[in-house]
Amino acid sequence: MLEDELLKTHRQELRRGTVVLACLMALRAPEYGYALLKRLDAAGIASDANTVYPLLRRLEERGLLASEWNTDDTRPRKFYRTSPTGVELAARLMTDMTDLTASLHAMNGGPER
């Protein structure tokens, strides 16, 4: 019987890198933090606020995201947008992800056991 704790740990490991990829792709259209969270959630990509906010800052530091304050709304919001480098990285990672998924499927359904 698979323990819940064990499943949780390995799921987290598996998802860690995909949240970066999801953010880079989602932010090709500018968005602020909370709206991004809701969007990821709606898309079925589980993510926590306390990982996404620090992640956005790190990606910005590395030049993969650009940010801008928008004060037109009811409250000031920081909008992030994927930079050209970020778009390039996301495309590469997406290819890797597709290949990886295909490889895993092949292994799963492969004739050798």
Added chain:
Amino acid sequence: MTQLTERYLAASMRGLPEAQRTDVERELRSSIADALEDRVTAGEDRVAAEKVVLEGLGDPVRLAAGIAGRPLHLIGPDLFVEYRQLLIMLLSIVMPIVGIVQVAVALSGGNDYIGAIMAGIGGAWTVGIHIFFWVTITFAVVERFDAVREARDGISGAAGRWTVDRLPALPADRISASDTVGEVITTALTIGGLLFLHGAAWFTDASGDTIPLLNPDLWSVLVPALVAILAVTGALQIVVFLVGRWTMPFAVANAVLQLAFSVPVIALALTGSLLNSAFADALGWPPLADARGPVMLALAAGVLLVTAWEIYDPFRRARRADARATGIGEPGQAAR
């Protein structure tokens, strides 16, 4: 915004560098407000919803560390291997030396045997705690501050990329820790034994003065010299362990030390001047200290045999290890 949110924001800001604070606080504040509004619109109670939102963000210290890119560990994987190596090396060299010195000092200061050993253990322990503390603090600082990130790269860079040349020798070649501990303990016991014989007071003469076992003419020079030679021998045993094997230079150094210890002892035993003849008289058995007596002959023979083995064995091990390292010699021979 209620007090809870303000407290949460204040707690997160404490973990952030000054330059980031305004920006992060503004973003967090609007994010919390957005999340809260969503929940209230959905019909939740405002007070309960605020708790849920803040608890969803988690520990503010953790959040701030994530935003500032600060580590949540004391010493990370970049430095851990070097940290552990340095710590073990320092502890294993300094603690025994301090312990032996403390025992010697306590004994020469007139302490009894047990008291001297306690002083040695206490001294070694104190020094060990200090080494542990300061090395850990230093590495934790290097881990933490951007300004010393170069120092960190320097430390892990100085250790260099790992190559197969760094593989430790197989256990058969390598001096084992238990061998070394045994040798060092034997050496320390010999030092202790010498100091004990030197200080023991079994008999007193008519005027109440102690009749020493060892020849009093030799005291001032011989005992400190022998103790010093033994201490250097102990240090050599530790160095050989850290290097991992005996080498020819180590074997030569060991031979010199062994001879420096045994030649005077044998010479003195065979000339009958090692022990105090007054002691033998007091004991009622004069042949004890006599040059041709059974005890002195047995002592000389015993020291000769032990020394011969102690000199020969390191040379044998060094030659075997050299042969292994250069690939010469049959593999079968290298096995113990």
